[in-house]
Amino acid sequence: MDTPRTGPIDNVTAYSMPPSTYNAALTEVGRGTPGGEFLRRYWHPIAISTDVTDTPQNVRILGEDLIMFRDKTGRPGLVYPRCAHRGTTLFYGKVEERGIRCCYHGWLFDVEGHCLEQPCEPEMGKHRDRVRQPWYPVADHYGLLFAFLGPAEKKPLLPRFAQFENLGPNEVIAAEDSGLGTGGNGPHFIAPCNWLQHWENVMDPYHVAILHSAFSGTQFVPEMAILPTGDWEYVERGVRFTGLRKLPDGRSIRRVTEVMLPTLRVVPDVHLKAGDIDHIGFTVPVDDTHYRLFNLQRTYPGDNRPRGSTYNGKRWSELTDAEHQLMPGDYEAQTGQGPITFHSEEHLTSTDKGVGMCRRLIAQQIKVVQDGGDPIGVCFDPAEQIVSLEAGNYYE
Ligand code: FES
Ligand SMILES: [Fe+2]
Structure with missing residues (x-):
């Protein structure tokens, strides 16, 4: 019979485990985190291009909740959900030729967040050009919609x-x-x-x-x-x-x-x-x-090559x-x-x-x-x- 080896792991049970930790820099993806800032220097796919339509959709990417849509001329857009006016979500917005219109007071934003109309204000909002809905650049490429969530000058x-x-x-x-x-x-x-x-x-x-x-x-x-x-x-x-x-x-x-x-x-x-x-x-x-x-x-x-795996036909x-x-x-x-x-x-x-x-x-x-x-x-x-x-x- 082998003699049991003795060493530093003898008499150790789960009770003596140190607290469990993960490497935050490698794994956390939010804006302002080390890993998140690294990831924000690249374009990332966020959707299949054909899935992006004139119905606004919620999308989560790198820890950010955003709204994606395609205006009626076919340009894709990706914007922060909370309307720059008083914060309702653009998920309930309506997509038009020139952009997305907020459901609450009808502000209209184009795919780059420019405010084009403020319908309740005189002259559609004399100061509307002082407002910009937070937005990110997107591009259709290889059938995917790519987004760039990093600093604009580093795109x-x-x-x-x-x-x-x-x-x-x-x-x-x-x-x-x-x-x-x-x-x-x-x-x-x-x-x-x-x-x-x-x-x-x-x-x-x-x-x-x-x-x-x-x-x-x-x-x-x-x-x-x-x-x-x-x-x-x-x-x-x-x-x-x-x-x-x-x-x-x-x-x-x-x-x-x-x-x-x-x-x-x-x-x-x-x-x-x-x-x-x-x-x-x-x-x-x-x-x-x-x-x-x-x-x-x-x-x-x-092309009918097998892809992926099924088990027992399921x-x-x-x-x-x-x-x-x-x-x-x-x-x-x-x-x-x-x-x-x-x-x-x-x-x-x-x-x-x-x-x-x-x-x-x-x-x-x-x-x-x-x-x-x-x-x-x-x-x-x-x-x-x-x-x-x-x-x-x-x-x-
Ligand atoms: S909250 Fe969007 S237009 Fe008022
Ligand atoms: Fe594998």
Whole structure:
């Protein structure tokens, strides 16, 4: 019989645990917080473009509650909800040709918050140009509505990716927000945990062999059960993992996965389709304890490749507790860490190197912003706007 090892953890029970804490700088997303100011230097998707209509909608992004709409000429707008007059919400406003009209006294604001009319005042409000409804810049791009919530003078160019430029004659970009890649629970899916828990997971390739294979059964394809050899590296805009798996048929597959600042996840086809990446996801923080995944897929009419995972033919939302216990996936593992995981209780090991690298990169870039600089990945020069993605499945 082995002699029990003795050491500093002997006779320790949960009673002697120190208070649980999380790293606030990495996880908090509000205006004025270190992480929130870092995130506010980038454009973020906030909706599928076609979902933004002439009916005002509430939207929560980076901890801010805002109203989005599209005026009757097609221009999108994103404004602070409380009307600049006496504060009722513009959610009850009516959208017109030139903007959104408040329900209470009819002030009309355009998509940039300019007050165009104050109908109860003489001459429609002689001083209306002294009022501006707080607003944020937005732009339709790749089928998503992007918003910039940072300082106006720091607004960069929109992100562009080589893989989503120059589409073939039959190709289109499909945008979706059903939570594909994190539970797949249906349109406008919001996951109830901090965004970083999902984003850093992309640099945790070892969970694939356990969670998605050995523990829960084959959630993608059997080859994913093979533990990869490989390493992580810092690249221009983020972290990359290159993993090699030797397949039973003698071939090898090199699988390259990336994350890019601020929230991009670039995960090759989990059914191991060969070739370059043709889809990406943005892990957008809704607030400190929720995120949304906006996915873009380069596709074509008749494309019926399998996407995401269903279990026993059911969608994730239809599973019973017993089924969740039997075959947990990313959703269970990541929300199972709690609304914001307690970093104080972790024990990171060699295979968590990628997670550590993600966190260090964010911490460094927060410091860059605090010191007055521009974080990596923001671009002000159209000549450098297009980013090429290296991720993919490559058979050798
Ligand atoms: S509160 Fe909006 S117009 Fe008066
Ligand atoms: Fe996963």
